[in-house]
Ligand SMILES: Nc1ncnc2c1ncn2[C@@H]1O[C@H](COP(=O)(O)OP(=O)(O)O)[C@@H](O)[C@H]1O
């Protein structure tokens with residue numbers, strides 16, 4: 001299980017083009033959802049995707065782990081590379097891609113199983129039987145997701161008994177249990193109250209020591225609080241992509257300016 | 266124009282609401298009516314009623330409870346003529362156990378305490394006046410003596426014990442011997458055919474024959490021993506009869522019983538009905554083999570239909586290319602549910618029994634066919650073919666329910682599993698199927714309910730009026746899938762429509778119906794219990 005080794009925690013800011021999206025376009029049937037997107041996401045940083053509803057943030061995010069493959073009649077152009085390797089490389093299995101790119105959804109979606117089984121699900125499916133290892137992974141994942149103290153006494157109770165915020169953190173624990181390199185989050189806090197949101201944001205801060213995080217968010221405050229870089233999309237096009245500071249303080253595009261200042265029609 | 270804001274009743278839609286509730290009420294009333302009829306008639310059978318001695322005009326008397334009273338068919342409405350039906354019993358004397366008499370012929374009715382009811386192994390029940398009892402030790406008790414009643418009950422239970430011994434002897438030991446002899450005979454024929462030494466087999470057969478004769482003698486001795494005790498009685502016409510106690514299953518004094526004693530007999534009869542084997546062409550005794558057969562068939566059917574249905578539905582929903590062909594297959598599956606069940610019976614007979622069973626016989630039981638007068642093993646009706654036929658019949662129910670259940674698993678759960686790197690099959694296996702399990706079980710429950718109540722196709726593929734053995738017993742290989750078996754639904758049909766004395770059979774029809782309903786309800790409750798436990802485990806989260 002080499003995957004379970006903790007990756008050497010190097011200085012923040014590794015490769016600058018860890019994820020590299022190149023001239024990427026995407027169609028649902030005949031409807032074009034994304035148009036020539038090009039951006040590089042640095043290693044172990046948090047990148048936020050912002051933009052009005054329907055502008056293609058989720059579509060782009062779901063392409064990074066090829067979740068969109070589930071949809072019929074899709075087509076893409078251009079390329080996405082992770083660590084210099086195309087994710088569309090026929091030699092790369094989708095399953096192994098998804099093991100490297102974890103995902104947290106907008107609606108928390110725990111399995112109707114125990115908390116323990118939820119967390120170790122990714123290990124179960126690769127056939128890990130070793131009880132001690134499963135327990136260890138469960139604990140470290142839950143700790144990283146800042147949920148351990150709340151659930152350590154009821155690991156074998158149903159996950160469906162947790163509160164909304166706890167469920168979402170459980171989903172984060174589940175997504176990081178097999179130590180992916182990248183964590184995709186699609187509006188992880190949109191269904192949560194401010195306290196739970198605060199906890200998850202704190203968590204993102206800690207997780208970026210280890211993971212490259214791409215987060216879609218509706219809340220500009222959230223983008224400003226958690227991300228290092230921000231991309232603004234509008235109608236399937238990438239309008240501006242820069243450091244968060246630049247985007248929020250001094251955007252170069254008038255559309256961006258309009259959007260972040262709330263003047264958007 | 267001044268107009269008060271009134272809405273017409275029709276606009277508010279109230280009549281439609283009433284109509285829907287009316288529909289529900291009609292449905293409920295019909296179900297309740299059916300159930301109460303079945304329950305009251307079904308339970309009445311077991312209740313020991315008082316027995317009247319009725320004197321008729323021409324000096325004739327009858328002993329027996331009145332069963333029903335009606336206007337004689339064809340009598341003028343202005344001056345209706347009533348007639349009554351009595352259960353007169355004693356078929357050997359009266360010919361028919363139930364008889365109609367014009368009410369005008371009744372002169373006098375009384376309920377004398379000395380009247381006794383007897384349930385017997387043959388010729389149905391009898392209502393008589395006891396005279397004297399000779400017990401197995403040869404001691405005589407007059408009916409007037411105080412010790413008579415207790416001594417009679419002692420002798421009845423003693424006789425029951427002997428009958429049981431004989432039954433177990435014939436069933437287990439003689440049955441075992443029979444099957445061994447059968448095997449040896451086949452061996453012998455084979456040996457003769459293939460010019461192998463026949464002497465050892467003949468010796469073995471001789472040995473078995475002797476053992477058989479020994480057991481037979483033993484059984485006869487037991488019966489003789491019981492034959493010593495006898496009860497002398499007078500029938501309604503004051504003719505004397507001698508009834509060997511060996512024949513008597515139950516004796517009671519219907520006009521002397523307290524309520525508690527009546528209840529006792531009521532429950533002991535219910536117990537007998539559930540646990541005993543049938544007697545007298547199924548019109549008396551119990552229905553245990555039929556209960557057992559129905560249960561075994563239903564359970565086995567569920568075990569067959571569930572995997573097939575679930576696998577088919579998983580393929581249809583998760584893997585098959587959505588398109589015209591798939592829609593066509595779906596329509597076919599749904600229409601399969603509308604095919605008359607007898608058609609499945611014919612298919613089962615033609616394909617399962619003759620083709621599949623015949624092939625199995627040819628492949629694995631060729632010897633048996635050749636040396637046993639071509640009597641088939643699997644190439645004739647049997648438990649497995651019945652289960653398969655009904656499994657096929659109920660397959661659409663399971664497929665449709667499973668597809669529905671798979672479709673209602675939240676998409677998020679599927680995506681969550683795939684996003685952690687699980688394959689499609691792992692997602693189905695670990696997430697989707699468990700979450701869909703309650704819905705799948707609902708389908709299985711419906712299938713079971715439909716299968717357990719089905720009769721017509723079974724008549725073609727292996728259900729019989731009287732099966733000598735149960736499909737599961739203590740003889741290896743314990744589960745005999747090839748055996749014919751009895752079934753409550755068929756039992757009912759057979760009693761109601763095929764028995765020579767339909768009046769005598771009617772109470773049993775109701776009792777059997779009641780039992781079948783209870784059985785189906787129990788099976789359903791069992792399945793619903795399992796489903797609810799699963800539901801509690803997989804209850805959907807509140808997001
Ligand atoms: N499965 C799908 N099939 C067809 N069109 C889709 C599908 N998912 C999203 N779209 C369309 O693609 C566009 C982008 O959607 P999405 O990426 O979900 O936007 P966002 O997440 O930014 O709100 C929208 O116009 C939406 O209607």
Ligand SMILES: [Mg+2]
Pocket residue numbers: 057058059
């Ligand atoms: Mg979205």
